[in-house]
Amino acid sequence: xxxxxxxxxxxxxxxxxxxxxxxxxxxxxxxxxxxxxxxxxxxxxxxxxxxxxxxxxxxxxxxxxxxxxxxxxxxxxxxxxxxxxxxxxxxxxxxxxxxxxxxxxxxxxxxxxxxxxxxxxxxxxxxxxxxxxxxxxxxxxxxxxxxxxxxxxxxxxxxxxxxxxxxxxxxxxxxxxxxxxxxxxxxxxxxxxxxxxxxxxxxxxxxxxxxxxxxxxxxxxxxxxxxxxxxxxxxxxxxxxxxxxxxxxxxxxxxxxxxxxxxxxxxxxxxxxxxxxxxxxxxxxxxxxxxxxxxxxxxxxxxxxxxxxxxxxxxxxxxxxxxxxxxxxxxxxxxxxxxxxxxxxxxxxxxxxxxxxxxxxxxxxxxxxxxxxxxxxxxxxxxxxxxxxxxxxxxxxxxxxxxxxxxxxxxxxxxxxxxxxxxxxxxxxxxxxxxxxxxxxxxxxxxxxxxxxxxxxxxxxxxxxxxxxxxxxxxxxxxxxxxxxxxxxxxxxxxxxxxxxxxxxxxxxxxxxxxxxxxxxxxxxxxxxxxxxxxxxxxxxxxxxxxxxxxxxxxxxxxxxxxxxxxxxxxxxxxxxxx
Numbered sequence: 001x002x003x004x005x006x007x008x009x010x011x012x013x014x015x016x017x018x019x020x021x022x023x024x025x026x027x028x029x030x031x032x033x034x035x036x037x038x039x040x041x042x043x044x045x046x047x048x049x050x051x052x053x054x055x056x057x058x059x060x061x062x063x064x065x066x067x068x069x070x071x072x073x074x075x076x077x078x079x080x081x082x083x084x085x086x087x088x089x090x091x092x093x094x095x096x097x098x099x100x101x102x103x104x105x106x107x108x109x110x111x112x113x114x115x116x117x118x119x120x121x122x123x124x125x126x127x128x129x130x131x132x133x134x135x136x137x138x139x140x141x142x143x144x145x146x147x148x149x150x151x152x153x154x155x156x157x158x159x160x161x162x163x164x165x166x167x168x169x170x171x172x173x174x175x176x177x178x179x180x181x182x183x184x185x186x187x188x189x190x191x192x193x194x195x196x197x198x199x200x201x202x203x204x205x206x207x208x209x210x211x212x213x214x215x216x217x218x219x220x221x222x223x224x225x226x227x228x229x230x231x232x233x234x235x236x237x238x239x240x241x242x243x244x245x246x247x248x249x250x251x252x253x254x255x256x257x258x259x260x261x262x263x264x265x266x267x268x269x270x271x272x273x274x275x276x277x278x279x280x281x282x283x284x285x286x287x288x289x290x291x292x293x294x295x296x297x298x299x300x301x302x303x304x305x306x307x308x309x310x311x312x313x314x315x316x317x318x319x320x321x322x323x324x325x326x327x328x329x330x331x332x333x334x335x336x337x338x339x340x341x342x343x344x345x346x347x348x349x350x351x352x353x354x355x356x357x358x359x360x361x362x363x364x365x366x367x368x369x370x371x372x373x374x375x376x377x378x379x380x381x382x383x384x385x386x387x388x389x390x391x392x393x394x395x396x397x398x399x400x401x402x403x404x405x406x407x408x409x410x411x412x413x414x415x416x417x418x419x420x421x422x423x424x425x426x427x428x429x430x431x432x433x434x435x436x437x438x439x440x441x442x443x444x445x446x447x448x449x450x451x452x453x454x455x456x457x458x459x460x461x462x463x464x465x466x467x468x469x470x471x472x473x474x475x476x477x478x479x480x481x482x483x484x485x486x487x488x489x490x491x492x493x494x495x496x497x498x499x500x501x502x503x504x505x506x507x508x509x510x511x512x513x514x515x516x517x518x519x520x521x522x523x524x525x526x527x528x529x530x531x532x533x534x535x536x537x538x539x540x541x542x543x544x545x546x547x548x549x550x551x552x553x554x555x556x557x558x559x560x561x562x563x564x565x566x567x568x569x570x571x572x573x574x575x576x577x578x579x
Contacts, residue, residue, distance in 0.1 A: 005340065006210065007125060008478065016556065018142075020145075023557065031115055036300065043114070044111040044292070046108075048106065048108075051103075054279045055279045058278070062270045063095035064094075070187060071162075074093075083177060096162055104280055105159070106155065111152050112150070112153070117140055119136060120136055122136050123137065128211075132209070132210045133208070134207075137204065138204040149199075152199060153195070154195060155194060155195070160189045164186075165185075197275070198240070200238065202238040204229070205230075209226055212335050221306070221309060221310065225302040228293055240280075242275040244272055316354075320343065330416065341415040359551075360547050361403060362404045362435075363551070365543070371399050371401045372400040374444075377394070377396075378393070379525065382518075384515050394447055395442075398443070400441070401436050402427060405427050405435050406425070407428050407429065427467060443462075444459075446458040460503045462499070464494050466498045471490050480552060484545050485541050487544070490540070491530050496519050
């Protein structure tokens with residue numbers, strides 16, 4: 001199936017990850033992730049976001065306004081206390097030439113609303129020598145009942161370096177003086193307070209590597225989150241919008257410094273302009289990307305995804321006893337494909353699995369497999385020693401009992417270019433409740449003509465003590481709900497010694513039974529049975545498809561088939577870090 005297998009798994013799990021009623025839903029999975037220090041991944045609590053200098057016309061406007069306001073406050077409040085005194089009119093203020101632009105920093109930032117998330121369709125699948133690399137988008141605000149908006153809340157620090165100058169000089173004055181609450185001739189204005197931003201149009205594109213860890217019978221599947229890339233939902237970049245009525249400006253903390261409401265309001269507008277500037281927008285996007293790509297976050301998300309996938313496979317198939325994964329028997333497959341196939345053949349061989357052949361075969365109702373109605377088998381002509389030739393020998397209303405007594409050992413199955421080839425051992429189970437014991441039995445009506453006259457109707461019993469079904473199955477469908485199994489071939493194999501045919505036809509019984517013991521007749525029976533079976537392959541495939549779909553869906557969607565126990569706690573050796 002190659003990369004079709006990856007897209008199939010993605011589509012199957014995407015429907016469940018995006019459904020809050022399912023045990024595998026993505027919001028719940030993310031809420032359970034813990035970082036290395038034990039704190040939850042969500043809400044994301046970022047360390048200092050250094051947005052840097054606010055450039056462009058907006059930055060220059062903020063810088064000049066801050067310098068003007070600083071010197072206005074100096075003139076109104078503090079110049080009268082200067083030692084030595086000076087004439088305030090002889091000076092003015094400008095942004096400090098060495099650091100002329102305002103600098104915005106967020107000492108704390110908390111992102112909420114990332115749990116209201118849905119997984120989008122795969123955008124790219126890359127086949128690698130050791131697995132696959134896939135990319136898929138995450139969309140936000142899609143679930144009702146969860147936060148509809150992504151917000152960033154925290155503390156901010158807006159800094160502007162200013163200086164006093166004499167006349168039209170473009171450097172700090174050399175005149176020295178001292179006054180309260182002011183550093184002269186250079187000063188740094190620090191505006192602090194609370195902020196709140198809403199994030200709109202945000203899509204996160206996740207790049208994920210699917211690979212194996214371990215080798216041989218100890219292999220396991222690992223998901224490594226390589227990167228999380230923010231982008232816009234459309235042609236525009238994500239936008240961070242300041243909630244202005246939640247923006248605050250702290251009062252001065254130095255004793256004796258004057259609170260000035262008018263100047264405070266001007267500085268508040270400077271903060272609004274700083275957050276809304278394109279420089280800040282670009283820096284916010286970059287800081288968001290940096291935060292989401294911290295090694296700890298990527299590693300723990302990858303570990304949680306690895307554990308969840310392992311739990312999904314355990315639920316849908318069967319858990320793998322340590323060191324017991326089948327190994328070998330197939331060549332040339334992608335390692336991830338081979339691993340998933342090995343999980344499948346282990347499940348098929350496990351009596352506790354929902355995919356155990358007797359369970360599946362007994363659940364097929366259209367057509368019914370146990371017992372199976374084969375219909376009519378034409379055997380041609382048979383020489384009845386001493387009586388003549390039986391012509392147009394026909395076996396009708398054939399009922400097969402024991403078709404569900406079927407076992408596939410791991411070494412009897414192989415993955416060949418996306419086709420499952422298996423040799424099914426028939427009639428090997430004995431004493432199992434609900435499973436007919438050996439032999440495989442076919443019963444029906446037996447008739448023929450002789451010299452143009454119809455024979456009396458007889459009852460034919462075909463007993464096959466030991467046999468095998470050699471099968472080839474292929475799979476198609478975009479996801480589990482549309483899974484279709486095609487039985488490409490199905491051939492019964494048995495030896496002449498394992499086949500016994502007996503007929504009850506009154507006075508003709510002994511003659512007919514003697515004729516049926518001939519090797520040529522047994523070979524003909526084998527050939528004609530396989531020909532009759534071949535006609536039913538499309539119906540058998542459709543019936544198997546329906547039962548397998550329902551069996552796996554029931555396992556995936558059961559309440560205990562949800563979040564893996566201890567999500568976020570790494571399985572030993574399960575998830576390597578991205579490198």
